[in-house]
Amino acid sequence: MLKVLIPTIMLFPTIWLSSPKWLWTATTAHSLLIALVSLAWLKWTSETGWAASNMYLATDPLSTPLLVLTCWLLPLMILASQNHITPEPISRQRLNITLLASLQTFLIMAFGATEMIMFYIMFEATLIPTLIIITRWGNQTERLNAGTYFLFYTLAGSLPLLVALLLLQQSTGTLSMLILQYSQPLTLQSWGHKIWWAGCLIAFLVKMPLYGVHLWLPKAHVEAPVAGSMVLAAVLLKLGGYGMMRMMVMLDPLSKELAYPFIILALWGIIMTGSICLRQTDLKSLIAYSSVSHMGLVAGGILVQTPWGFTGAIILMIAHGLVSSALFCLANTAYERTHSRTMILARGLQMIFPLTAVWWFVANLANLALPPLPNLMGELMIITTMFNWSPWTITLTGTGTLITAGYSLYLFLMSQRGPAPSHIMGLSPFHTREHLLMVMHLVPVLLLITKPELMWGWCH
Amino acid sequence: MTSRLSRMWPILARVRLSSVLGSRCVSQTPKSNASGAATASDLQPVSPAAQDIHGHAEVSPFEKNPDFHGFHHQDSFVDEWNMRLAFFFGISVAIVIGGTFIHYLPDHGMRQWARREAERLIKQREAYGLPLMTENYYDPSKIILPSSGEE
Numbered sequence A: 001m002l003k004v005l006i007p008t009i010m011l012f013p014t015i016w017l018s019s020p021k022w023l024w025t026a027t028t029a030h031s032l033l034i035a036l037v038s039l040a041w042l043k044w045t046s047e048t049g050w051a052a053s054n055m056y057l058a059t060d061p062l063s064t065p066l067l068v069l070t071c072w073l074l075p076l077m078i079l080a081s082q083n084h085i086t087p088e089p090i091s092r093q094r095l096n097i098t099l100l101a102s103l104q105t106f107l108i109m110a111f112g113a114t115e116m117i118m119f120y121i122m123f124e125a126t127l128i129p130t131l132i133i134i135t136r137w138g139n140q141t142e143r144l145n146a147g148t149y150f151l152f153y154t155l156a157g158s159l160p161l162l163v164a165l166l167l168l169q170q171s172t173g174t175l176s177m178l179i180l181q182y183s184q185p186l187t188l189q190s191w192g193h194k195i196w197w198a199g200c201l202i203a204f205l206v207k208m209p210l211y212g213v214h215l216w217l218p219k220a221h222v223e224a225p226v227a228g229s230m231v232l233a234a235v236l237l238k239l240g241g242y243g244m245m246r247m248m249v250m251l252d253p254l255s256k257e258l259a260y261p262f263i264i265l266a267l268w269g270i271i272m273t274g275s276i277c278l279r280q281t282d283l284k285s286l287i288a289y290s291s292v293s294h295m296g297l298v299a300g301g302i303l304v305q306t307p308w309g310f311t312g313a314i315i316l317m318i319a320h321g322l323v324s325s326a327l328f329c330l331a332n333t334a335y336e337r338t339h340s341r342t343m344i345l346a347r348g349l350q351m352i353f354p355l356t357a358v359w360w361f362v363a364n365l366a367n368l369a370l371p372p373l374p375n376l377m378g379e380l381m382i383i384t385t386m387f388n389w390s391p392w393t394i395t396l397t398g399t400g401t402l403i404t405a406g407y408s409l410y411l412f413l414m415s416q417r418g419p420a421p422s423h424i425m426g427l428s429p430f431h432t433r434e435h436l437l438m439v440m441h442l443v444p445v446l447l448l449i450t451k452p453e454l455m456w457g458w459c460h
Numbered sequence B: 001m002t003s004r005l006s007r008m009w010p011i012l013a014r015v016r017l018s019s020v021l022g023s024r025c026v027s028q029t030p031k032s033n034a035s036g037a038a039t040a041s042d043l044q045p046v047s048p049a050a051q052d053i054h055g056h057a058e059v060s061p062f063e064k065n066p067d068f069h070g071f072h073h074q075d076s077f078v079d080e081w082n083m084r085l086a087f088f089f090g091i092s093v094a095i096v097i098g099g100t101f102i103h104y105l106p107d108h109g110m111r112q113w114a115r116r117e118a119e120r121l122i123k124q125r126e127a128y129g130l131p132l133m134t135e136n137y138y139d140p141s142k143i144i145l146p147s148s149g150e151e
Helices: A003-011 A011-015 A020-042 A063-085 A090-112 A116-125 A126-135 A143-172 A190-206 A216-223 A226-248 A253-280 A284-303 A308-338 A356-365 A374-389 A393-416 A432-448 B002-014 B017-021 B034-043 B077-104 B108-128
Strands: none
Touching: A003 A011, A003 A020, A003 A063, A003 A090, A003 A432, A011 A020, A011 A090, A020 A063, A020 A090, A020 A432, A020 B077, A063 A226, A063 A308, A063 A432, A063 B077, A090 A116, A090 A308, A116 A126, A116 A226, A126 A143, A126 A216, A126 A226, A143 A190, A143 A216, A143 B077, A190 A253, A190 A308, A216 A284, A226 A284, A226 A308, A253 A284, A253 A374, A253 A393, A284 A308, A284 A374, A284 A393, A308 A356, A308 A374, A308 A432, A356 A393, A356 A432, A356 B108, A374 A393, A374 A432, A432 B077
16 A cells, blocks of 8 residues: 555655656656556455555455555546646746646545544545645636536535544444444344445445436536546546445445435436436537436446446446546547537547547447446446346436437437537647547557456455 | 527428428438538527638648558657557557456356356266255254244
């Protein structure tokens, strides 16, 4: 754990002491080395789950894939934001990378936390750099509104979580996940206990987001600069899923009945947000609603509390993280050239950018869950386990899959196919940096086909 | 934003793609379509077109540096080395060396061993004509059941 955490903290001296010419080169190389070292976490040394370096920081097969994803994402964020941040004064460039690195640090500590309060504190701490990135470097005036929605939705969900955790500490005497997993199932009958159950989960459901409380997401994802959109879509949503999976261990007897309305909301959200995607004119907004749709499936998979559900949820979280981030990067390349997110303005791109059309194609195929990509593996496992929970869910999940394929195809056809309008002809060619960025997103997804057991979690 | 859209919608709804482009979308001959693009851009105001994000007057960075890689606009030396290091650390180190490390990870939970062992046992039992698996996991003679009359 320390072999990754200390180099991540040492990123701050790298950022502030590098010469302005070599700032981006140094931080890219440094963060890629951190990403390499983070792969060592995938060597699970113990059979039983937790590999603890000390009492407070530990990894297990659930948190490891998410930790590796977090560490992989920082160099990608730096690569993606290099172009639009470099014109700014040097201290603001350093501040931008500092915010990304501090987000990385908080996320590593959140995913590695064994104590629920430490997880809570890191969960909240990630809000601050993200808020600053959205409101300082976003491009439209709506970014202030987006930051407000983002902050207050998440805070409104997480303050009940703090109260619930303190109550749990009061009754069990500990909040360490290492110990709580062995505690006796709590006898929970009264209304107070049911509210406690809801308090434990609502923060994570807002973060995921669940359909009814998802309004912050389209605003935040759209108004954020590319690095903010990437980290939001790829990792911060998964904090919610991870938190839910950790809390589920302790909430058991009540969850059988109480999870029902949330599963229904999640499934309905898949259909609704997928349908909204079909009517979008804003490119980033489409990708944002697609994230809500996929996370609805993940939320459903976690709430049914079966081994396949959890496994499918982890696989889909990792695969969606990489693919959604890739789509936001592609949207940003279109935005940097046309300075607009309107889809019909950046259409017919295949004629001008043929290699980029390949990246658009692969990213959209991954988004619509093409076999043998891990997106499909995750979705199939969740759909199967929900069918086992209730056969009627197949109508919702099946329709959701259909709509997902529909809007992914719509996105591809709209941006790539058709005659290129004349204003597209003058756009500047794609940079090597942008191609490298797309390769570094999509190659891990393809490589994960060959070794999915990295993502199966501790249920197998 | 929605009030702007609701004011514009009656106008936009009447715009047909064919009228915007001046012809049906079959011909590929370039026409002066500058006026066509203007209507679509009313949906979202485009930033002043004269300057790109760097404040230059629409000069492509490829004019000064034909080998521009997208990393550093002014200094081509830094641009080239940034590209080399990003590719080296990103692909050669992280993906290739990291991927090799992951490939050679030990068989966690003995899952692959279990599959190979099962296939080996099946082959062995079929060769000897033994049943693949016995019906009873425990030996039934060793199970002591309480007599049916008692509680």
